[in-house]
Amino acid sequence: MNARLKVVAMPTGWLTVDRSSQVYGRYFGQSIKVPVWSTAIVGAQKKIVVDTGIHDPGWVSDFVCPCDQAPEEKLERALKQYVGWSADEVDIVINTHLHYDHSGGNTLFKNARFIVQAKEWEYAGQPLPTQATYYQEFLIGREPLAYFRWQFVHGVADIVPGVRVVPTPGHTPGHQSVAVDTEDGVVLIAGDCANCMENIVDLVPVGIVHETLAEMGSLTRIRQIADFVIPGHDPNVVPGSAGIALPASARLPHVPVSG
Structure with a gap:
């Protein structure tokens, strides 16, 4: 475990969705307001942000679903409030996947290296029509913009000591989660x-899923890795915290993270 590494969850807005989109086969017709989380990893060799939230609540409301964002939930302000960073200070941005609510703030980070699974990048260029x-493209910078520096990884990859990405496909083909070794155990930023x-x-499974069998395998993998979890849209995560402890009933024997 790494006593230096801290994980800090930051709220960056809210989406109003049908609750069945969060949990497959349950809660049809129930409206729910869910947070959009971005996460900072503090104490590593580099300043790291995982997922960058939404870019414009008006655009999201017009094209996807109702969206709210308080002024203090804008990512640049949340970064200052929770960890004292400016966007220009961030060295690495890890996108769990390239959906609008996880890559919307990418353009803020003009000095960062961006890390995504190669499979996710490929899929983002030609997704299923339903997705x-x-x-x-204007959010994720598929065009070769000078301030985007993408690193495409293939499977498990160590980013800095104590921080690694782990493939968790299902929601999207190239989805990844981020495992962080902390003093209290492994924090899994689930996306x-x-x-x-x-x-x-x-x-x-989640309600919006590309491949159900892969999603089930990824959920099982989380249970083998995590001590704490930051789910992508769980309102029970406390802002500024390292997520929610995985209940003992859901834990499986720990398996080392490997390819």
């Missing part, structure tokens, strides 16, 4: 492999 709205703890504890 095309979630991928927006949308798990929208909420219910997905992990009950082993029920």
Whole structure:
């Protein structure tokens, strides 16, 4: 474990969605307001941000779903409030995947290196028609813009000591989660492999899923890795915290993270 590394969850807005989009086969017709989390990893060799939230609540409301964002939830302000960083100070941005609510703030980070699974990048260029709205090229910079420096990884990859990316496909083909070794155990920044703890504890896929079998395997993998989890949209995560402890009933024997 690494006593220096801290994980800090930051709220960057809210989406109003049908609750069935969060948990497959449950809660049809129930409206729910869910947070959009960005996460800072503090104390590493580099300043790291995982997922960058939404870019414009008006655009999201017009094209995807109702969206709210308080002034203090704009990512540049949240970074200052929770960890004291400016966007220009961030060295590395890890996108769990390239949906609009996880890459919307990418253009803020003009000095950062961006890390994504190669498979996710490839899929983002030609997604299924039913998922095309979630991928927006003007957000992720598929054109060779000078201030984007992309690093494409293939499978498990160590980013800096104590921080690694782990493939968790299902929600998207190239989805990845981020495992951080901390003094209290492994914090797993899940992205949308798990929208909420219910997905992990009950082993029920998220409602928007590209491949269900892969999603089930990824949820099982989380149970083998994590001590704490930051799900992509769980309102029970406390702002500024390192997420939610994985209940003992959901834990499996720990398996080392490897390719």
